[in-house]
Amino acid sequence: MLLVMSLGLLAAAWVVARTDPVLPPQTVAQGRPPTPPPAVEPLELKAVAPQDAVAINAAVPFSTAPNPAARPFFLASSSPDYARSADCLAAVGLYEAGSGDADGQRAVIQVVLNRLRHPAFPKTICGVVFQGSERSTGCQFTFTCDGAMRRIPSADAWGRARAVAEQMLGGHVYTAVGNATHYHTDWVVPYWSASLDKVTAVGTHLFFRWAGWWGTPPAFRNHYAGGEPAIAKLAGLSEAHRGNAVQMADGTATPVEMTANPVLLARYDKTIVRDGDSFIVPFGRNASPDSFPSLALAACGTLDHCKVMGWAEIAETPRSFPIDPAALAGMSFSYLRNRKTGFEKALWNCDEFDRADKRDCMKPRTIAAQETRAPRAGKERVSLQDLRTALLKPTPEPDAPVAMPPRPKAKPIPMATDEP
Structure with a gap:
């Protein structure tokens, strides 16, 4: 009451x-x-x-x-x-x-x-x-x-x-x-x-x-002005909002809203590296981290499965696939989509960009010195599972002689005789 x-x-x-x-x-x-x-x-x-x-x-x-x-x-x-x-x-x-x-x-x-x-x-x-x-x-x-x-x-x-x-x-x-x-x-x-x-x-x-x-x-007397802006956040849903096309390394054109990331367009020759449904995106230091998902959606377009990996440092951005495992430690942002399973996730490198929700943070990556080697020739793609396996592989110890325990002396075996 x-x-x-x-x-x-x-x-x-x-x-x-x-x-x-x-x-x-x-x-x-x-x-x-x-x-x-x-x-x-x-x-x-x-x-x-x-x-x-x-x-x-x-x-x-x-x-x-x-x-x-x-x-x-x-x-x-x-x-x-x-x-x-x-x-x-x-x-x-x-x-x-x-x-x-x-x-x-x-x-x-x-x-x-x-x-x-x-x-x-x-x-x-x-x-x-x-x-x-x-x-x-x-x-x-x-x-x-x-x-x-x-x-x-x-x-x-x-x-x-x-x-x-x-x-x-x-x-x-x-x-x-x-x-x-x-x-x-x-x-x-x-x-x-x-x-x-x-x-x-x-x-x-x-x-x-x-x-x-x-x-x-x-x-309510205002008149409609027209001139609708292209909204980068709608690029993943709307062809009309994808704006101009950005030329890809493989020769294809992926639509990206031109105002979504001027640093990308001005400082990286309008190039996003693409391998199938995977993209490498150089964001640039002047880009807002809140704009990263918009550009990722723009790059993915209507793909059912899409993976975007982005770097804030232009100089540290890989220029081709497969990606050297050492470069992954400096990755600033990742986005993964699989519409068939309903999975979609965006993650930030929180050492670079603090996020209010810590669930948006990537797990830290540590690269062993012997794993910073050049990618194998002839391999066209690298999967995240391969990278995880490489990153988590323990460092082998150098070979050393193994001390073997001494063999026990054999006991004498009594022999049969004709003596009573």
Whole structure:
């Protein structure tokens, strides 16, 4: 009973904590912005247990003000921005709502389109989706900066999300969310939720709009700017986001977003060493370690099995396969994907780049002096298993004479005689 009362009091306090002022009706009616657009805050959560968050969120009432539907958004399929826009919407719908929830995907995509028209947000679809994604604490949609995109969806799941995105670009409106610009799951409590109007729930997601004039239809007056940026983080899923091609050592061209790693392109002659489904990537010291997975995904493209090994020091980067075991000690980053088994893993050399999650760290490598030899002629590939075996092989001791124990003297054997 005390727990229920405590949660009720906490929820009540949450409602009272609203800081957005109530505007006079004539201000809204006149359609004039009363203040500059609200600040766009990153998603920061209160330290509340999930079960308590559900109770707090349930106790906050839905707004009783009108909830008009947003205007339809149209983008012609012939537009040069269409493919990138559709893939950005498919990604936000899939990663935020899940692969099996089409309505949840539509609701999330509607929020993106609402933001696009609001002066507080960027004027391109991909700009809205990936706003702040370059910082782990600044992203607007958590999937863009929390590592979720390392999980590659199945082709079927991606196709379904892409179909929903195309439907929304064709003018479909998910009316339930109205002009909502924010949402969160009901098991978390963001700092900003106390100052917004809760308008609806779709599954476990709660949708909000700004209180006052900035949440009304006249505020959504921005026009789509076009010129969608290529997003390196989508290179593994989207051909439209792979940008320009980087010439490989074997003569093939692997698409890589040109802005993903300018150091690679400017200082290493745009060359990534490739052997089948394995890649050697020179990142360069000026590249951010958070950009390494993006370039790895770009190099792998649509390969079901892919292995990327990267070095931050250009001079220490191997120039060909097989790789000398000694060079592996200086490897800065590795990425391995096997879609058939559902395995995908990115690891950093934490002696070079500290990671908050130590599970992202490589195991230290120690190379014995006698193993720093040139690779055998004629061998075209080297497997990780061969390298592990070589690295873990104990150092043989020099031959030495073995002392043998002395042989015992033979006891005399009595002989048979004819004597009685």
